[in-house]
Amino acid sequence: MSEFVVELDGRRVTVREGTTVLGAARQAGVFIPTLCRREELAPYGGCRLCLVESEGRGGRKLVASCVHPVEEDLVVRTRSGKIDRLRKLLLELFLAHAPEAAVLRELGREYGADATRFVGEGSFCVHCGLCVRYCAQVEKKDAVGFVERGTKKEIAFVPEIASRECAACKRCFPLCPTSYLQAAYVLIQGLAFPAGC
Ligand code: SF4
Ligand code: FES
Structure with missing residues (x-):
């Protein structure tokens, strides 16, 4: 199986073909927040909290790192003003469901999310699946x-x-x-x- 060299927040890391961007980030010790991803489950790509900016063959785009595979010379940014704003918005939407959920509150603090921005939802399920x-x-x-x-x-x-x-x-x-x-x-x-x- 081939290996690819990718760049994550300026760090170059060699990973095996088929590795996701999230997997490469974990290998490189770069933290990306996740909600719906667990190692023992098939990738789902539902919560979008793991969005990153990738620049590769398909140009520059936002991708869900837990489902997006690496390619040779892919350049990834895991934090930027745009990424942080999107994560903040997602967390505010989740917090409208579950304002007391510890994992959401902790991530919400990191991204400056306002738990009261959206009207509280009736159900506190965030559909992570x-x-x-x-x-x-x-x-x-x-x-x-x-x-x-x-x-x-x-x-x-x-x-x-x-x-x-x-x-x-x-x-x-x-x-x-x-x-x-x-x-x-x-x-x-x-x-x-x-x-x-
Ligand atoms: S009940 Fe909702 S929030 Fe809880 S694990 Fe299931 S889908 Fe996720
Ligand atoms: S962790 Fe939920 S979409 Fe990637």
């Missing part, structure tokens, strides 16, 4: 999934599967950045399969 993908890809149970689309998009447990599988598992719980998952589980448990049913 970690719970849905973990259950499908690692546990292979599909006990939780997304329902509806657009602004109505929500996660929901499938009662027939969740009543059978979740009590002894719950390994997706620590993945949720906002604790919405735990709340949704308690609700479905109370409504659809109260203890003992």
